[in-house]
Amino acid sequence: MPRSYLRAALALGCAALLAGGAPKPRPHAPAPGAPQPYGAVPSARQLAWHGVEVYGIMHLTPTTFENKEWGFGDANPTTFNPTDFNADQIIKAAKAGGLRGIVLVAKHHDGFALWPTKTTEYNISKSPFRGGKGDLVREIEQAARRNGLQFGVYCSPWDRNSAKYGTGEYLAMYQAQLKELYGQYGPLFMSWHDGANGGDGYYGGAREKRSIDNATYYDWDHTWGDITRKMQPTANIFSDVGWDVRWVGNEEGHAAETSWATFTPMPAAGKNVAVPGQSNYPENPVGTRNGKFWMPAECDVPLRKGWFYHPAEQPKTPAALFDLYLKSVGRGAALDLGLAPDTRGQLHPDDVAALQAFGNMVQHTFARNLARKARLTASNTRGPGYAASTVLDGNGQTYWATADAVTKASLTLELPGPQTFDVISLQEYIPLGQRIEAFNVEAWDGTGWKKIGGGTSIGAKRLLALDAPVTASKVRLNLTQSPVCLTLSEFGLYKRTE
Ligand code: FUL
Numbered sequence: 001m002p003r004s005y006l007r008a009a010l011a012l013g014c015a016a017l018l019a020g021g022a023p024k025p026r027p028h029a030p031a032p033g034a035p036q037p038y039g040a041v042p043s044a045r046q047l048a049w050h051g052v053e054v055y056g057i058m059h060l061t062p063t064t065f066e067n068k069e070w071g072f073g074d075a076n077p078t079t080f081n082p083t084d085f086n087a088d089q090i091i092k093a094a095k096a097g098g099l100r101g102i103v104l105v106a107k108h109h110d111g112f113a114l115w116p117t118k119t120t121e122y123n124i125s126k127s128p129f130r131g132g133k134g135d136l137v138r139e140i141e142q143a144a145r146r147n148g149l150q151f152g153v154y155c156s157p158w159d160r161n162s163a164k165y166g167t168g169e170y171l172a173m174y175q176a177q178l179k180e181l182y183g184q185y186g187p188l189f190m191s192w193h194d195g196a197n198g199g200d201g202y203y204g205g206a207r208e209k210r211s212i213d214n215a216t217y218y219d220w221d222h223t224w225g226d227i228t229r230k231m232q233p234t235a236n237i238f239s240d241v242g243w244d245v246r247w248v249g250n251e252e253g254h255a256a257e258t259s260w261a262t263f264t265p266m267p268a269a270g271k272n273v274a275v276p277g278q279s280n281y282p283e284n285p286v287g288t289r290n291g292k293f294w295m296p297a298e299c300d301v302p303l304r305k306g307w308f309y310h311p312a313e314q315p316k317t318p319a320a321l322f323d324l325y326l327k328s329v330g331r332g333a334a335l336d337l338g339l340a341p342d343t344r345g346q347l348h349p350d351d352v353a354a355l356q357a358f359g360n361m362v363q364h365t366f367a368r369n370l371a372r373k374a375r376l377t378a379s380n381t382r383g384p385g386y387a388a389s390t391v392l393d394g395n396g397q398t399y400w401a402t403a404d405a406v407t408k409a410s411l412t413l414e415l416p417g418p419q420t421f422d423v424i425s426l427q428e429y430i431p432l433g434q435r436i437e438a439f440n441v442e443a444w445d446g447t448g449w450k451k452i453g454g455g456t457s458i459g460a461k462r463l464l465a466l467d468a469p470v471t472a473s474k475v476r477l478n479l480t481q482s483p484v485c486l487t488l489s490e491f492g493l494y495k496r497t498e
């Protein structure tokens with residue numbers, strides 16, 4: 001955010017604006033005759049992020065070799081010694097799991113840099129990896145791109161190794177690290193920032209507790225507003241309070257059943273400003289209806305119990321992962337699955353198998369839209385270009401819309417014959433904002449309409465998992481509440497398949 005903008009925000013006493021970052025550019029000018037956008041709308045960068053849906057976050061540092069979750073920052077660099085590191089093995093397993101991107105933890109809280117940085121001696125060149133000539137960030141980046149996955153980085157602001165942590169010199173070092181990562185590894189889809197900041201650590205041998213004020217110490221206004229935005233305009237900034245993507249408020253992988261993509265970050269009690277690591281999170285899982293910013297949720301959850309590999313832990317089952325998919329992607333958010341390579345530097349065969357089976361479930365379930373050949377009748381249509389049939393064309397860019405004054409509508413689908421389904425999928429045309437506030441779905445049981453599901457938010461995608469499969473040849477969608485006219489880009493009926 002430019003300084004002048006920051007001053008204006010402060011002058012207005014607008015804490016949330018400060019936390020939320022720059023106003024989001026409108027992705028496209030509305031097409032002639034299109035509905036007016038409603039409320040906060042996604043930027044082009046956020047629209048691209050919505051398309052990723054499922055990605056991974058990978059932790060492999062000296063902490064893996066110590067069998068810990070948070071390294072203290074005192075591990076000898078020689079501790080980092082994967083016996084058989086294989087970036088392709090990890091990325092191919094991720095791809096089989098349906099992951100479309102990978103965020104690499106390039107530096108975790110222990111401070112060890114996985115690339116040969118000029119900013120600190122505590123880096124991979126001092127380890128035995130590739131004879132001190134290795135660059136793990138490069139290897140993962142290239143494997144990701146080779147296999148068609150997007151690439152992002154996580155560089156922990158908290159650094160338990162650096163003697164400088166807590167001083168201005170450390171901030172300069174941290175910003176220089178970001179600049180190296182932003183400048184050397186091609187376009188990033190995410191720049192990920194955790195909120196764990198300050199506490200005890202090694203700090204160059206001081207072995208003490210250091211506290212910083214998150215509200216000011218990292219100068220996010222400059223760090224993100226100038227450095228990240230300028231060097232990596234495609235990178236979605238993730239933190240517990242945004243700017244582009246918000247934390248969902250838990251590390252269990254699910255959003256609330258009603259989940260809005262708009263959000264107004266909430267300052268912590270007694271504070272004026274919502275800043276990373278120092279905020280109030282009750283609304284993170286739900287979002288804020290009519291919130292100031294388009295700031296959808298990311299649901300991060302490790303594939304195993306911990307973020308780092310521990311031999312005693314097991315990966316989640318494919319069914320559990322599919323359930324999380326329904327509760328994250330299916331609630332307009334994204335699923336960010338933690339991948340923890342073992343001390344070989346590869347994913348354990350159990351993790352590979354779990355990812356493959358999960359990927360198959362998603363792929364097989366959504367391979368065939370059982371509503372695709374339905375005959376459609378809409379209670380209202382805006383006019384040419386906004387026909388109801390656009391909800392079945394498999395194209396997120398085309399959408400059914402109602403006339404400006406029409407804020408309730410129904411869509412009846414006559415299927416070519418009885419179909420059995422247990423997942424219903426709905427998508428709004430989000431470039432025009434999140435509009436729909438209530439909907440339900442009914443099935444014709446031969447004598448009357450019977451409600452089979454419903455909810456209060458749709459957004460980028462809403463998946464309704466039915467308790468039991470329903471067989472019907474007529475289905476009706478009722479959009480029952482919205483402040484403005486309606487848009488729907490896709491509708492689908494699916495049968496869960498392994
Ligand atoms: C958190 C960190 O404290 C964890 O160690 C892990 O890296 C997770 C993804 O983010 O904020």
Ligand code: CA
Pocket residue numbers: 390391392393394395396397398399489490
């Ligand atoms: Ca469509």
